[in-house]
Amino acid sequence: MKVVVIGNGMVGYKFCEKLIAKSLPGLELTVFGEEMFPAYDRVHLSEYFAGKTLADLSMTEFSWYADNDVKLELGNPIVRIDRTQKKIHSFSGAETAYDYLVMATGSAPFIPAIPGIDKEGVFAYRTLEDLHLIQRHAPLSRKAIVIGGGLLGLEAAKAMLDLGITDTHVVEFAPRLMPRQLDHNASVILQQKLSALGITCHLNKNTIAVLGNESVRGIMFSDGSMLHADMLVISAGIKPRDELAKACELPVGHRGGIIVNDLMQTADPSIYAIGECALHNNMIYGLVAPGYDMADTVVAHLSGASKMFCGFDMSTKLKLIGIDVASFGDPFIGGEEAKTIVFEDSHNGIYKRINFTPDGKQLLGGILVGDASSYNMLQQVCRNQMTLPPDPMDLIIKPRQGSSMAGVDALPADALVCSCENVTKADLTDAMSAHGCETVDALKKCTKAGTGCGGCVPMVKDILLHTMKQQGRYIRNVICEHFQYSRQELFDLIRLKELKDFDAVLDTYGKGDGCEICRPVVSSLLASLWNEIVLKKENHTSQDTNDRFLANIQKGGTYSVVPRIPGGEITPDKLIVIGEVAKKYNLYTKITGGQRIDLFGAHVSDLPLMWEELIAAGFESGHAYGKALRTVKSCVGSTWCRFGLHDSVSYAIRIEERYRGLRAPHKIKSAVSGCIRECAEAQSKDFGIIATEKGWNLYVCGNGGSKPQHALLLASDLDSDTCIRYIDRFLMFYIRTADPLARTATWLNKMEGGIDYLRNVVVNDSLGICGQLEQEMQALVDSYQCEWKQVVDSPELRKRFNHFVNAPGEKDPNVQFETLRDQKKAAGW
Amino acid sequence: MNVIANSAVEWYFACHITDVPHNGGVCVKVEDTQIALFHFAHRDEWFASDNECPHRKQMAISRGMLGSHHGEPKVACPFHKKTFSLTDGRCLNSEEGLSIRTYPVKVEEGKVFINIAALNQPFTSTIQTDAYEDQTD
Ligand SMILES: Cc1cc2nc3c(=O)[nH]c(=O)nc-3n(C[C@H](O)[C@H](O)[C@H](O)COP(=O)(O)OP(=O)(O)OC[C@H]3O[C@@H](n4cnc5c(N)ncnc54)[C@H](O)[C@@H]3O)c2cc1C
Ligand code: FES
Numbered sequence: 001m002k003v004v005v006i007g008n009g010m011v012g013y014k015f016c017e018k019l020i021a022k023s024l025p026g027l028e029l030t031v032f033g034e035e036m037f038p039a040y041d042r043v044h045l046s047e048y049f050a051g052k053t054l055a056d057l058s059m060t061e062f063s064w065y066a067d068n069d070v071k072l073e074l075g076n077p078i079v080r081i082d083r084t085q086k087k088i089h090s091f092s093g094a095e096t097a098y099d100y101l102v103m104a105t106g107s108a109p110f111i112p113a114i115p116g117i118d119k120e121g122v123f124a125y126r127t128l129e130d131l132h133l134i135q136r137h138a139p140l141s142r143k144a145i146v147i148g149g150g151l152l153g154l155e156a157a158k159a160m161l162d163l164g165i166t167d168t169h170v171v172e173f174a175p176r177l178m179p180r181q182l183d184h185n186a187s188v189i190l191q192q193k194l195s196a197l198g199i200t201c202h203l204n205k206n207t208i209a210v211l212g213n214e215s216v217r218g219i220m221f222s223d224g225s226m227l228h229a230d231m232l233v234i235s236a237g238i239k240p241r242d243e244l245a246k247a248c249e250l251p252v253g254h255r256g257g258i259i260v261n262d263l264m265q266t267a268d269p270s271i272y273a274i275g276e277c278a279l280h281n282n283m284i285y286g287l288v289a290p291g292y293d294m295a296d297t298v299v300a301h302l303s304g305a306s307k308m309f310c311g312f313d314m315s316t317k318l319k320l321i322g323i324d325v326a327s328f329g330d331p332f333i334g335g336e337e338a339k340t341i342v343f344e345d346s347h348n349g350i351y352k353r354i355n356f357t358p359d360g361k362q363l364l365g366g367i368l369v370g371d372a373s374s375y376n377m378l379q380q381v382c383r384n385q386m387t388l389p390p391d392p393m394d395l396i397i398k399p400r401q402g403s404s405m406a407g408v409d410a411l412p413a414d415a416l417v418c419s420c421e422n423v424t425k426a427d428l429t430d431a432m433s434a435h436g437c438e439t440v441d442a443l444k445k446c447t448k449a450g451t452g453c454g455g456c457v458p459m460v461k462d463i464l465l466h467t468m469k470q471q472g473r474y475i476r477n478v479i480c481e482h483f484q485y486s487r488q489e490l491f492d493l494i495r496l497k498e499l500k501d502f503d504a505v506l507d508t509y510g511k512g513d514g515c516e517i518c519r520p521v522v523s524s525l526l527a528s529l530w531n532e533i534v535l536k537k538e539n540h541t542s543q544d545t546n547d548r549f550l551a552n553i554q555k556g557g558t559y560s561v562v563p564r565i566p567g568g569e570i571t572p573d574k575l576i577v578i579g580e581v582a583k584k585y586n587l588y589t590k591i592t593g594g595q596r597i598d599l600f601g602a603h604v605s606d607l608p609l610m611w612e613e614l615i616a617a618g619f620e621s622g623h624a625y626g627k628a629l630r631t632v633k634s635c636v637g638s639t640w641c642r643f644g645l646h647d648s649v650s651y652a653i654r655i656e657e658r659y660r661g662l663r664a665p666h667k668i669k670s671a672v673s674g675c676i677r678e679c680a681e682a683q684s685k686d687f688g689i690i691a692t693e694k695g696w697n698l699y700v701c702g703n704g705g706s707k708p709q710h711a712l713l714l715a716s717d718l719d720s721d722t723c724i725r726y727i728d729r730f731l732m733f734y735i736r737t738a739d740p741l742a743r744t745a746t747w748l749n750k751m752e753g754g755i756d757y758l759r760n761v762v763v764n765d766s767l768g769i770c771g772q773l774e775q776e777m778q779a780l781v782d783s784y785q786c787e788w789k790q791v792v793d794s795p796e797l798r799k800r801f802n803h804f805v806n807a808p809g810e811k812d813p814n815v816q817f818e819t820l821r822d823q824k825k826a827a828g829w
Numbered sequence: 830m831n832v833i834a835n836s837a838v839e840w841y842f843a844c845h846i847t848d849v850p851h852n853g854g855v856c857v858k859v860e861d862t863q864i865a866l867f868h869f870a871h872r873d874e875w876f877a878s879d880n881e882c883p884h885r886k887q888m889a890i891s892r893g894m895l896g897s898h899h900g901e902p903k904v905a906c907p908f909h910k911k912t913f914s915l916t917d918g919r920c921l922n923s924e925e926g927l928s929i930r931t932y933p934v935k936v937e938e939g940k941v942f943i944n945i946a947a948l949n950q951p952f953t954s955t956i957q958t959d960a961y962e963d964q965t966d
Contacts, residue, residue: 481898481899482896482897502852503852503870503871506871512896512897512899512900513869513871513872513895513896513897513902514852514871514895514896514897515894515896515897515898515903515905515912516893516894516896516905516910516912517896518896519894519896520894540850540853541850541851541852541853541854541894541895542852542894544894544907545889545892545893545894545907546907548853548892549892553889553892553907553908555885555887556887557887557888557889800850803856804855804856804857804858804863805843805844805848805849805855805856805857805866806843806844806857806858807858810858812863812888814863814881814888815888829885829886
């Protein structure tokens with residue numbers, strides 16, 4: 001049987017994979033692809049900008065095709081189908097005969113016929129090639145417009161932001177965003193959220209011309225107004241690739257798409273069409289899951305089984321980090337056929353709508369904006385026609401904790417969890433009992449669930465946790481194979497037995513020989529509990545390399561050094577010393593985001609020498625290498641600033657000196673602002689303090705970095721001493737209870753009861769532990785010593801700072817530097 | 830001079846046992862190459878391997894953390910935590926077929942020797958891409 005596939009996209013590839021799995025005798029499978037690359041994951045295409053490579057995005061290893069005797073011709077599109085002879089002609093001129101032809105040609109972006117649309121700087125957003133061109137153009141661009149405010153357009157707009165184009169606009173013809181998924185009110189809330197990100201939306205706008213000479217300069221709307229930009233991305237919908245079908249007189253829909261029946265057959269029974277090029281029941285499915293189901297249908301048919309494609313759920317979730325938007329079932333249905341409940345909280349930007357049958361028994365569809373945590377569950381309830389609670393409102397206003405866990409239980413065994421890979425709840429639970437899968441990764445490998453669009457992964461996880469619980473397998477966040485305890489449990493145990501070094505902890509509570517996961521966790525616990533020098537003989541090899549050498553390892557194996565500069569205040573004399581040390585040891589210098597100076601490129605054997613000089617000038621370790629307090633940033637405050645309410649610098653120094661060296665589950669950053677203008681950005685820190693007329697406001701659990709989160713107000717108008725007491729309690733509570741490597745923000749996000757609970761513990765002493773927390777913190781404060789001073793003073797410790805054990809002082813000859821803007825930099829990997 | 834000819838194999842004098850930290854490693858210079866030497870005190874065993882991590886070609890394995898994976902002794906590169914078996918050198922947490930060479934070690938009268946015969950045999954290790962670093966202060 002000769003099967004030929006036109007198109008090596010997601011669906012075309014999935015068809016091949018499924019067909020090969022059937023091992024049909026005498027099968028000859030040939031694939032023609034127009035793109036230069038083997039099939040890749042288009043759904044996650046935007047991650048190309050985040051550094052994913054073709055190899056990361058590929059649907060399979062390149063060798064898969066050869067290993068399975070699939071003939072793959074890339075960069076060789078089919079130009080003609082000869083139905084009478086059952087042959088196809090490719091661009092290279094060759095002809096290939098087929099018994100069955102599968103068209104998986106996908107779709108092309110719809111490019112509206114606007115004058116000027118062919119100018120330089122106008123891009124589509126569909127292929128790797130498109131993204132490659134966009135990436136090349138982006139550095140030249142300062143303002144970008146995306147035409148189209150649908151799912152894809154918004155994803156493209158976010159990508160523009162991520163590429164550094166801070167002024168990004170979305171233009172939508174319809175009066176609302178994502179018109180196929182959202183109603184008016186949902187769109188309004190989404191628009192607010194986008195604008196907070198820096199994306200401006202223009203609705204109800206009909207673009208009639210692209211401005212500019214050779215390159216795009218902007219666009220003009222039918223109302224005569226204009227919007228300027230130097231980059232334009234078109235995402236105005238898709239156009240099924242039906243040109244081959246049309247040319248060989250297969251019927252196509254009047255708005256495009258190759259017409260197929262429930263078996264995915266075109267009018268010619270030996271030609272099938274699947275994926276985005278197929279028009280089934282007057283529908284084009286622009287999603288990958290239905291495409292996979294279509295592929296399954298054809299594979300079943302070719303191998304003699306019976307399966308029909310009977311339409312597909314169009315539920316979708318927007319993939320924008322930080323913005324939850326989803327719709328499922330029929331989001332708009334109302335009137336006679338359905339009742340609707342709407343929950344709207346414009347203060348927090350949350351909108352939820354559910355539609356259900358007039359008898360209140362079944363869910364028909366809905367919309368979630370701002371909080372889509374219940375998306376997977378609601379979609380399941382809808383798809384499986386599960387019975388609703390007596391008051392359907394509970395579905396959307398129940399607090400999110402726990403509710404989804406109770407939910408998975410109610411799911412029938414045949415509930416389809418992963419629609420891309422057709423995996424049911426029963427498949428997952430079977431994989432757990434029959435194959436012993438105990439992690440999401442294991443389930444993914446075993447059942448393929450979650451390997452398509454990835455949308456079902458949270459539900460897979462819930463099912464996993466729930467089933468394990470049901471089977472009496474108590475799941476805790478155990479540290480690793482060596483310790484069957486959570487970090488918090490181990491903290492209590494170590495304190496109880498007063499264990500002081502890694503091997504003692506391992507031999508008492510663990511098994512095996514430890515590893516790179518548990519060693520640093522235990523080291524950090526020991527430091528938080530006893531505050532002994534981290535380089536103590538028995539422990540120093542269990543420190544992460546940064547802690548072991550008290551500096552940050554950098555490309556090439558040299559280290560960077562950051563002396564502490566409390567509050568960011570430094571005297572000219574000390575600045576000169578830093579400059580002199582940098583010069584003497586030939587270091588690259590850079591000001592950090594935490595108001596201090598980083599010295600890069602130090603050889604390990606130079607570290608004690610440098611520190612000897614720094615310490616002599618009054619510096620001490622900045623702990624930039626540790627999971628410890630980093631900096632307390634400050635604005636200049638009332639000593640100089642005409643707006644300053646209090647002396648923020650003095651307070652920042654007091655705080656930084658109090659908590660310096662404090663070891664924690666992760667690094668801790670802080671800041672103090674002298675007034676509400678918040679120049680120190682305290683609300684992005686693990687704990688931040690802002691001066692008020694009456695004292696200080698204390699904010700906690702903020703985060704910058706890749707997952708920014710605003711700190712939340714813990715208490716207001718505190719005097720300086722009370723504020724410090726609250727910080728003592730807060731930090732100690734975090735140190736005691738957080739998971740390894742959880743920043744305060746993550747810790748709070750996982751805490752049941754959230755900030756209210758935390759406030760109760762820290763401010764109202766609801767657990768009755770505040771006295772103890774303060775005591776423990778005071779003990780740590782009192783036992784602080786500068787680690788670098790200890791090293792510099794100890795010949796025994798200094799000996800460890802050598803690259804070669806048998807050639808002390810000799811530097812690693814492999815270390816190489818290049819020059820950039822008159823300083824050195826590490827040679828590339 | 831350091832090389833002791835020993836019928837079939839070559840034993841290289843590296844250092845004294847007291848020079849190597851318990852449950853940790855040091856880097857030994859062997860002419861133009863670098864070998865990582867470990868004293869895995871918790872298992873009462875000695876190991877040696879290439880000092881260069883094949884992932885990003887960093888001379889850092891000796892600064893890595895020791896551990897075990899279902900009983901198999903391993904070392905984690907400090908750069909991106911690729912872990913390598915200390916018995917046969919294969920990478921335990923990537924599918925790219927990375928590996929390092931391992932060398933026999935013996936201890937005699939407080940002195941540590943590494944068998945460097947394998948140094949002269951041809952060896953390639955695969956390289957892969959992608960990295961994550963947290964550099965914020
Ligand atoms: C940025 C982006 C994000 C997306 N996000 C999601 C999402 O979150 N969830 C979701 O479900 N879907 C998403 N989609 C849609 C999803 O990618 C598509 O539904 C899916 O790729 C369709 O697969 P296909 O095989 O039908 O088409 P395609 O993947 O487009 O493959 C068709 C292939 O056929 C080739 N071809 C066409 N004509 C010929 C010819 N004559 N000869 C040879 N080859 C030919 C084309 O070059 C192409 O490579 C997204 C799409 C994009 C672009
Ligand atoms: S260089 Fe060793 S893990 Fe990357």
